[in-house]
Amino acid sequence: MMCDLETGICGPAGEGNSEMELIDLTAPTKKIDLYYVTDPICSHCWALEPTLRKFLEEYGQYINLHTLMGGLLEKWDGFADVSNGISGPGDVAGHWREVGDHTRMPIDGSFWFEDPVTSSYIPSRVYKVVQQKDASLAPVFLRKAREAVFPFNKNISNDQLLIDIVNSIGLNGEEIVKESHLPAAQESLQEDFIMAGRLGVRGFPTIIFLNEEQKGVKVVGARPYDNYVQALKQILPEENIQPKAINTLQHVLQKEGLLFSREIEELYNLAQQDVAAFVEKELAADSYIVEEVLGEKYIQLNQ
Structure with a gap:
């Protein structure tokens, strides 16, 4: 234990004693x-x-x-x-x-x-x-x-x-x-x-949520979004479950490479007819291409 005249800190030397740092008390305590x-x-x-x-x-x-x-x-x-x-x-x-x-x-x-x-x-x-x-x-x-x-x-x-x-x-x-x-x-x-x-899986997709006590919730088949949110809340009842903000379309496309209209609609809560205007607002005009397969449009960033 020491008190440092330069930093103005009393405590063990070098243990998280930077002058200023960001902290996040909303980070989940359990995964x-x-x-x-x-x-x-x-x-x-x-x-x-x-x-x-x-x-x-x-x-x-x-x-x-x-x-x-x-x-x-x-x-x-x-x-x-x-x-x-x-x-x-x-x-x-x-x-x-x-x-x-x-x-x-x-x-x-x-x-x-x-x-x-x-x-x-x-x-x-x-x-x-x-x-x-x-x-x-x-x-x-x-x-x-x-x-x-x-x-x-x-x-x-x-x-x-x-x-x-x-x-x-x-x-x-x-x-x-x-x-x-x-x-x-x-x-x-x-x-x-x-x-x-x-895990008792017999068909696909199956998603299983398991907590630290190895107790879980199984969701079988492709289900609506709320089913997965409810499963997470059920398995972490004491955690204050809060969603993060969705990344920008630019960021998601850089990660994914290609997104279909249906995926953009789901991600940003859009109606199908609103996707084109949303994409134009989010992306620079010369930064992406729109193509179509089987009647469905998809977006890619220019290489």
């Missing part, structure tokens, strides 16, 4: 573990993207996020989803288009007739290798894989496409896709399956 169990070719997971992004933007300060691959399709041989009438690749297209039309997160799906995904384990293993290389890039890879397969109608079980996607996020695509074929990648994926099984 929960959120397990998001998903699959790269889960259409309802794609439909959930606008809601989940907004939830994490507003309440991410309360959350430790763990994304688990669920293993939707190992192979077509012997596969059958009787409840959805799916027994082969061609049966998926109609189901996907229905989900896309209902949610306005565009889905083409015609590739299922021509060059179908042979297994969702293939992009899932790439996800696991990316996660091991740089955990911050794993969700970026997953998003780009979903953009490729759903609106842009590409087969994400194709190695060359996966190499291109990994290259686009700044990693070595050839190296990572090669590693994804090694037994270690399948073992890592299997660990996700085991954890999902322990």
Whole structure:
């Protein structure tokens, strides 16, 4: 213990004794573990993207996020989803288009007739290798894989496409896709399956909120935004749960790369017809492009 004549402080030397610093007494005292169990070719997971992004933007300060691959399709041989009438690749297209039309997160799906995904384990293993290389890039890879397969109608079980996607996020695509074929990648994926099984997950998307006492709330399927907020409040009843302000559109686009109109509507509480004016107000005229796929507009920043 000492009193410093220069700083005017009595106390242990060097322990948080800067002259002036910002403090935040509103920061959450507790965090929960959120397990998001998903699959790269889960259409309802794609439909959930606008809601989940907004939830994490507003309440991410309360959350430790763990994304688990669920293993939707190992192979077509012997596969059958009787409840959805799916027994082969061609049966998926109609189901996907229905989900896309209902949610306005565009889905083409015609590739299922021509060059179908042979297994969702293939992009899932790439996800696991990316996660091991740089955990911050794993969700970026997953998003780009979903953009490729759903609106842009590409087969994400194709190695060359996966190499291109990994290259686009700044990693070595050839190296990572090669590693994804090694037994270690399948073992890592299997660990996700085991954890999902322990959590009692049987369908995707499933989001599980767990507190420090390992008590939780499970939300199955793509649900409205308020369901996730209520689940968080239920699992942290003593915490004064408050949303953060949403980042600017410029900031979100810099992070995400591409946003569909439906995503902007959800994030900023806009009607569809108000998106164009909002974008014009938020972004410099020469800083972005607007394009369209399957009748839905999307925004990208200029490179």
